Amino acid sequence: MLPVIWQGIVTGCLYSLGALGLVMIFKSSKMVNFAHGALAGYGAFSVHALTAGGAGWPWLAAVAAALLGAIAISVLVYGLIAELLQRAATTATIATLGIGLIAQGMILWQYGSNIFRLDLPLPHLSFSILGMALTAYDVAVLSATFLVVVALFLVIERTRLGVAFRAVSTDPFAARVCGLSISRVHLFSWVTSSMLGVIAALLIVPTTFLSSTTVTTFMLQAFAAAVIGGFDSLPGSAIGGILVGVSCNLFSFYVAPELLNTFLLTFMLASLSFFPGGILSQRLGSRV
Amino acid sequence: MFPLLPDYALSAASSAQYALDVLGKDKCALIWQNDELGRRAKFGLDLVLSSRKKTILTDVSFDVATTDLSAQIQRVSAAGAEVVLLFGSNAHLASALRSAARISWKGTWFAPFFTADPSTYELTGDLLDGVYFSSWLLPLDADRPAIEAYRAVVPKYYPNDKLGVFGLNGWTGASLFAVAFERLLSSGKEPTRENLIAVMNTIDGVSAGAADKITFTAGDHRGTRQEVMIRAEAGKFRLVRDFSPYPQVVFDAVSK
Numbered sequence A: 001m002l003p004v005i006w007q008g009i010v011t012g013c014l015y016s017l018g019a020l021g022l023v024m025i026f027k028s029s030k031m032v033n034f035a036h037g038a039l040a041g042y043g044a045f046s047v048h049a050l051t052a053g054g055a056g057w058p059w060l061a062a063v064a065a066a067l068l069g070a071i072a073i074s075v076l077v078y079g080l081i082a083e084l085l086q087r088a089a090t091t092a093t094i095a096t097l098g099i100g101l102i103a104q105g106m107i108l109w110q111y112g113s114n115i116f117r118l119d120l121p122l123p124h125l126s127f128s129i130l131g132m133a134l135t136a137y138d139v140a141v142l143s144a145t146f147l148v149v150v151a152l153f154l155v156i157e158r159t160r161l162g163v164a165f166r167a168v169s170t171d172p173f174a175a176r177v178c179g180l181s182i183s184r185v186h187l188f189s190w191v192t193s194s195m196l197g198v199i200a201a202l203l204i205v206p207t208t209f210l211s212s213t214t215v216t217t218f219m220l221q222a223f224a225a226a227v228i229g230g231f232d233s234l235p236g237s238a239i240g241g242i243l244v245g246v247s248c249n250l251f252s253f254y255v256a257p258e259l260l261n262t263f264l265l266t267f268m269l270a271s272l273s274f275f276p277g278g279i280l281s282q283r284l285g286s287r288v
Numbered sequence B: 001m002f003p004l005l006p007d008y009a010l011s012a013a014s015s016a017q018y019a020l021d022v023l024g025k026d027k028c029a030l031i032w033q034n035d036e037l038g039r040r041a042k043f044g045l046d047l048v049l050s051s052r053k054k055t056i057l058t059d060v061s062f063d064v065a066t067t068d069l070s071a072q073i074q075r076v077s078a079a080g081a082e083v084v085l086l087f088g089s090n091a092h093l094a095s096a097l098r099s100a101a102r103i104s105w106k107g108t109w110f111a112p113f114f115t116a117d118p119s120t121y122e123l124t125g126d127l128l129d130g131v132y133f134s135s136w137l138l139p140l141d142a143d144r145p146a147i148e149a150y151r152a153v154v155p156k157y158y159p160n161d162k163l164g165v166f167g168l169n170g171w172t173g174a175s176l177f178a179v180a181f182e183r184l185l186s187s188g189k190e191p192t193r194e195n196l197i198a199v200m201n202t203i204d205g206v207s208a209g210a211a212d213k214i215t216f217t218a219g220d221h222r223g224t225r226q227e228v229m230i231r232a233e234a235g236k237f238r239l240v241r242d243f244s245p246y247p248q249v250v251f252d253a254v255s256k
Helices: A002-029 A036-050 A059-087 A090-112 A136-158 A161-172 A172-177 A180-208 A213-229 A235-252 A257-274 B010-019 B036-051 B070-079 B090-102 B118-128 B146-155 B167-189 B194-202 B246-254
Strands: A126-129 A133-136 B028-035 B058-062 B084-085 B108-109 B134-135 B206-208 B213-214 B226-233 B235-244
Touching: A002 A036, A002 A133, A002 A136, A002 A180, A002 A213, A002 B070, A036 A059, A036 A090, A036 A180, A036 A213, A036 B084, A059 A180, A059 B036, A059 B084, A059 B134, A126 B090, A126 B108, A133 A136, A136 A161, A136 A180, A136 A235, A161 A172, A161 A235, A172 A180, A172 B213, A180 A213, A180 B090, A180 B194, A180 B235, A213 A235, A235 A257, A235 B036, A235 B070, A235 B118, A257 B058, B010 B028, B010 B036, B010 B084, B010 B226, B010 B246, B028 B036, B028 B090, B036 B058, B036 B246, B058 B070, B084 B090, B090 B108, B090 B118, B146 B167, B167 B194, B167 B213, B167 B235
Parallel strands: B028 B058, B028 B084, B084 B108, B108 B134
Antiparallel strands: A126 A133, B134 B226, B206 B213, B226 B235
């Protein structure tokens, strides 16, 4: 059972990274970005095009360029939906479905429907601990997730922008009254989310390979992680990702992998029934 | 209709027969795509193993949209499989090989003929080395004149197209048509639909394109009756066994 749980933790870390990107935007603006997977996939395709795809850039330079590209696209997308967001978060959420389709169309237009290989520049290392096989890829996923979570925590807890983000997340009206720029905070969350998306996509594709749909499909599980962990909680979504990864792996191994989607939906429903605000939610009183 | 593409039940059965008789391995597991491709493979494997008083060690399916086969690999690894037949796309094969490498599982792999393609190597790298493919087509690298012609013609007329198994599949179908049409013309009969069908029904043991011993009779249109065994080695697809008839029990069952 230990190897199955271990693999689940590694996959769960990937879900966590995807979920963190979704939650960043939801916390600041109460909208869900359904384009997250497609935009992240576009970033991964950019890295492929700049490296193995023919341009021959060094991997780190390609990743830096993809991150800059993702930031530029996120600014553009936010610019497009900012006005919709002022009217209603639901309208902006629906708009992201369209943006996701456009991003997917752009991928198909530029790169076609082929499947590509995009590995991390890691040595072929493999060792065994307690009967579990560990690879350089596993270590890279765990390390990257840890570093991202720590960096996110430091930015949100220790910087003025992070304080503003927390203020807007808690009470946007009070934050605006205090003179905080809501748009600036929204932009911060979109930029951070886009970077998290590209990092997650680069870690995902070595196992799933890169196609116009793989990252989007993977982000559906990240969406489940965000729901289970709580769309309003960054630590919750990180834990939710690992919970989803481990439980899905256990279910696939002991029950039936072909029923995985059914299991995931049941898990989400059960989680929402018992923890409507996510597994780390606090039961708050309400004013009457 | 005069089909050449054989039922996947036959390919799965041929793979199992090779694993049992040549490699001497009988703990066979199956990872199958849960559609007609995988279902037919399961049917053929079940049938050939039961004819040898054996059973599938374990089988586990996956949906065509699945991109990560880690759970399936954990299952066949835990079951103690020596041989795994994977019936899915080349992306599924690549994902399975990657997952197996992650848990250091080492076994013998068999995959369908269409995955014996350079595009699979592009996805897997050297993880593909050692994988077997039971195929009704000779490998793309084979030195048969008809295959050399395919390799020469495609870059000349379709410079943007890659050489691959699907192209060779079409080339073989067209080659068979050319054989039949030449026979019709040399017979002196009118080139009508009925006459062409009549000629096609006399095709017996013909080599066309990358296939061999193609046979059609008026009541039996199972054109392909034999398969070769190909092994991926150092970026190439090498023929390790020449054309050999399908296991009779499955060949008979497929016609019913």
